[in-house]
Amino acid sequence: MNREELKTRKVSAFNLGCDKNRVDLEHILYALKDYGFTITENIADAEIIFVNTCAFIAPARKEAIDAILTAIHEKKFGKAEKIIVGGCLPQRNLQELKHALPEVDYFLDFKNNDKIINVIEELYEIKPSKYNFQEYKRVLTNFPHYAYLKISEGCSNACAYCAIPRIRGRYRSTPIDTLVKEAKELALNGVKELIIVAQDVTRYGEDIGTNLITLLKELVKIKGIEWIRLHYLYPELVTDELLDFIKNQPKMCKYVDIPLQHIDDIVLKNMNRRTSENQIIELMDKLKTKYPEISIRSTFIVGFPGETRAQFKKLCKFLKTYKLENVGFFPYFREPNTKAFFYKKQISEFTKKRRLKKIQDLQGDIAIFNNLSRVGQVHKAIVDYYDEENKYFVARTEFCSPNVDFCVIIDSGVEVGKFYDVELTDLSEIGYRGEVK
Numbered sequence: 001m002n003r004e005e006l007k008t009r010k011v012s013a014f015n016l017g018c019d020k021n022r023v024d025l026e027h028i029l030y031a032l033k034d035y036g037f038t039i040t041e042n043i044a045d046a047e048i049i050f051v052n053t054c055a056f057i058a059p060a061r062k063e064a065i066d067a068i069l070t071a072i073h074e075k076k077f078g079k080a081e082k083i084i085v086g087g088c089l090p091q092r093n094l095q096e097l098k099h100a101l102p103e104v105d106y107f108l109d110f111k112n113n114d115k116i117i118n119v120i121e122e123l124y125e126i127k128p129s130k131y132n133f134q135e136y137k138r139v140l141t142n143f144p145h146y147a148y149l150k151i152s153e154g155c156s157n158a159c160a161y162c163a164i165p166r167i168r169g170r171y172r173s174t175p176i177d178t179l180v181k182e183a184k185e186l187a188l189n190g191v192k193e194l195i196i197v198a199q200d201v202t203r204y205g206e207d208i209g210t211n212l213i214t215l216l217k218e219l220v221k222i223k224g225i226e227w228i229r230l231h232y233l234y235p236e237l238v239t240d241e242l243l244d245f246i247k248n249q250p251k252m253c254k255y256v257d258i259p260l261q262h263i264d265d266i267v268l269k270n271m272n273r274r275t276s277e278n279q280i281i282e283l284m285d286k287l288k289t290k291y292p293e294i295s296i297r298s299t300f301i302v303g304f305p306g307e308t309r310a311q312f313k314k315l316c317k318f319l320k321t322y323k324l325e326n327v328g329f330f331p332y333f334r335e336p337n338t339k340a341f342f343y344k345k346q347i348s349e350f351t352k353k354r355r356l357k358k359i360q361d362l363q364g365d366i367a368i369f370n371n372l373s374r375v376g377q378v379h380k381a382i383v384d385y386y387d388e389e390n391k392y393f394v395a396r397t398e399f400c401s402p403n404v405d406f407c408v409i410i411d412s413g414v415e416v417g418k419f420y421d422v423e424l425t426d427l428s429e430i431g432y433r434g435e436v437k
Contacts, residue, residue: 006124007036009081012046014067015141017054019197019231021087023150025052026138028086028116033139035117035131043074047081048120053089055167057333064089072103082123084108084116091167092337110168136182143384145417146193146227146402147186151179151215155199157234159261160272160339161301161332164199171200173208180218187224190417193253193382194219195229195401202237213245220251226419227382227398229253235260235283236274243291253398256287257297263318264311267304272339284322295399297326302359303352304332305343312355316362325370326405327363331356371406371427374399378437381422383414395422395434407431 011032015025028050033039040046049071053064064087074080086108090097094107105123108116114133121128140147154169155162183194196216198204204212219228228251233242235258246252262268265277287294300315319327331352334341381395384402393416395408409428413436414420426433 001124001126003121003126003129006121006126008038009047010038010040010045011048011050012040012043013050013052014043014071015052016064016067017052017056017060017087019148019195020150020199021052021054022141023138023148023197024087024110024113025050026141027133027135028052028113029139029141030137031114031116031131031133034134034137039139043070043080044078046074047079049074049080049083050116051083051085051087053085053087055088055092056163057335059333061089061092068101068104072101075103082106082120084119084123086110086113086116088167092163136178136185138182138186140186140189140191142402143417144190145382145384146195147191148195148197149179149183149186149219150174150197151201151204152198156203157200157274158272158339160270160343161304161335163335163338166337168199171203171207173205173210175208176205176210176215176218179215180222183219183222183225187222190224192225192417192419193227193229194225195231197231200232200234200237201230202233202242213242216245216249216252220249226251227253229255229398229401231257231401233258234274235280238283240286243287243294246294247291254294255297255399255401256294257401258283259299261299261301262304262307262311263315264307267307267311270306270340270343271301271304288322295325296322297328297401297405298324299328299330300359301330301332302355303347305334305340305347306345307332307347312359316359319359319363319366323366323370324363325399326367326401328404329356329359329363367406368427371432375424375427375432378421378423380419381408381410381434382419383410383416385416394431395420397422397424408434410434410436 015022029039051067051071054060071083075083082105084106085104090107106119117131118128152173154171155164156171158165233256263277379397381397383393383395386393393410393414395410400406409431421437422434423437424432425435
């Protein structure tokens, strides 16, 4: 086979895991398309299958293995010729994977994503070309009016339950000029909302002599970008300067995602978190009083080793007191190669499930209370898509992030990807009802 024949191949990709993983895949997809491959969503049509894996917790690894097995089935019985597995899974137990899944042609280290073209050429025994991987170019895999901008790689926080530092390495910030170039490219292609993501966005720049606010001041200058949203801010680095910038800069969504994980000091210490109960309470009090316009999202882990009934009740009381707008909960997963894996007093699966249901039900009531308070208000909203089955448009206000928070249902009179002033007229199980003003 020669290079021109190779370019006739179709490529399909599985994308698994977090939005940071999605950004990596979008860079890869651009390189594949730019080289000459055709990208197809139908795996049955593809000669080359790329599986972008997550390995954060056991269910994610199972999902990744299932996707790889699906690709292998296509290789055995369909058109697929080559399978490449990338993302986080190859960073864990690589030799075991190679032994268990010999049908996979290549396991791609994420640090070598820019070598994807040469990898494929070598698999087809073609002399590697000097392909120029353009790190700011992407093929968006979600709706074209918003995009995730990954501002760093890795993590240095070393939380006791998390394997990310072992998988992705220590925190490494992407230079501001590279990020601005990528964001401008996204804006030229119709992106109106940037969602800033990293394992810890508040730590941005500490390794390269800059900071998050300096980056944001450059991003808000970009023509075409109307909203900028922040995921994920570690509580110990949420400063008054940052909150003032969010409050006063029109392009900044009045929204912060701050993963707190727990509220009890002993649990926080065992988690190797860097904040105390008092520091969290001070931050929440400040947000609720000085910055009431900023909506708060957070995540919590239940059933962490040693978590007592009293500590769990304290977490429930905290939620009742502060009534956070959007919250996600996760049962603790005992992950190998993490500090917490070796902790004694592991909580039973039964207890974790019971606590998870109880706290989710509690937050469900709180969410209804919070959302009812917005009924009758008018807010700027962006329309994400049209639901063909139910015959309505799905939109979001700045207080809601895609796929995880409440949406706004609009019957008609809007276009996907555009902003409207919408009155929130009612609340249902699927979200607000809205009318364009």
